[in-house]
Amino acid sequence: MRTKHFLSGIAAGLALAAGVSASQGDLPLTAPVPGGVAIVCVGRAPGPAPQVVFDGQRVLVARVGDVWNAVVGLPLGLRPGAHELSVLEGERTARAIPFKVGRRDYETQHVTLANRRQVEPEPEDLRRIAREQESLVRAFSTFSDAALDTLSLDLPSAGRVSGGFGLRRFFNDEPRQPHSGLDIAAPEGTPIAAPAAGTAIEIGDYFFNGLTVVLDHGQGLVTMYNHLSRIDVVKGAHVARGERIGTVGQTGRATAPHLHWSVSLNNARVDPALFLSSEVRKQDSTGLRPAALGGASAAFAPVQCAE
Ligand SMILES: [Zn+2]
Numbered sequence: 001m002r003t004k005h006f007l008s009g010i011a012a013g014l015a016l017a018a019g020v021s022a023s024q025g026d027l028p029l030t031a032p033v034p035g036g037v038a039i040v041c042v043g044r045a046p047g048p049a050p051q052v053v054f055d056g057q058r059v060l061v062a063r064v065g066d067v068w069n070a071v072v073g074l075p076l077g078l079r080p081g082a083h084e085l086s087v088l089e090g091e092r093t094a095r096a097i098p099f100k101v102g103r104r105d106y107e108t109q110h111v112t113l114a115n116r117r118q119v120e121p122e123p124e125d126l127r128r129i130a131r132e133q134e135s136l137v138r139a140f141s142t143f144s145d146a147a148l149d150t151l152s153l154d155l156p157s158a159g160r161v162s163g164g165f166g167l168r169r170f171f172n173d174e175p176r177q178p179h180s181g182l183d184i185a186a187p188e189g190t191p192i193a194a195p196a197a198g199t200a201i202e203i204g205d206y207f208f209n210g211l212t213v214v215l216d217h218g219q220g221l222v223t224m225y226n227h228l229s230r231i232d233v234v235k236g237a238h239v240a241r242g243e244r245i246g247t248v249g250q251t252g253r254a255t256a257p258h259l260h261w262s263v264s265l266n267n268a269r270v271d272p273a274l275f276l277s278s279e280v281r282k283q284d285s286t287g288l289r290p291a292a293l294g295g296a297s298a299a300f301a302p303v304q305c306a307e
Pocket residue numbers: 163179181182183259260261
């Protein structure tokens with residue numbers, strides 16, 4: 001299957017793409033549903049890492065043994081059904097690789113907020129929210145060629161999962177965006193540690209998210225930390241795995257102290273629990289079971305190479 005796309009804009013400057021070298025255990029669990037991750041064979045090593053695009057965004061490519069896998073983040077709003085990846089071959093041509101996205105019906109959550117302004121923001125708030133949304137999307141769209149040694153993430157904070165990923169939410173009975181991260185309830189001041197090495201690419205005080213840190217781990221893997229009581233990292237700083245970046249709080253739209261943790265791949269917010277090592281998931285058998293897998297512990301098999 002060979003299709004022509006005009007992809008030179010995306011292909012520009014990608015010649016040095018390195019890909020990730022990983023073992024199967026370092027990859028996230030496969031959950032080819034909205035809010036999940038699809039793992040699709042896109043080529044054979046020792047050939048160079050293929051350059052892959054999904055929905056206009058560069059996609060992380062990881063080598064496991066002699067296979068190059070695209071590790072594709074699937075947005076919560078993605079339509080179930082047939083989709084395809086574009087594997088760039090030269091400046092203006094691409095090979096299409098089809099894959100399927102299934103359905104996932106996430107649970108519903110009702111939240112009551114005393115602060116009406118956080119449910120029905122005023123016009124000046126809406127302007128601020130739009131600006132903040134723009135800088136967050138810019139941060140989530142980052143694709144840096146930093147080398148990644150693993151895609152397995154630590155839990156950034158001790159605590160109990162108080163809000164699962166993907167919940168279809170109602171604030172004071174008004175339908176709002178689905179929950180695009182994982183909430184970890186912990187006392188104010190609990191340390192938050194980087195779940196993998198990265199660079200702080202965005203820091204700010206946001207209307208809904210409160211004090212916020214965004215880390216770029218490389219290859220389109222970006223994580224975000226919200227509602228902090230304090231930020232312990234400066235914009236542009238490199239942080240090691242386990243290094244403290246701030247403390248848990250309840251700034252922004254929050255009813256109690258907790259960490260809202262988002263994980264983004266190719267600008268799609270995906271279920272963070274898919275990225276936790278199996279040892280971490282065992283610590284809390286209910287709260288850390290991936291919602292994108294519907295509470296099942298078994299993952300889908302990656303999509304094999306066609307040949
Ligand atoms: Zn949250």
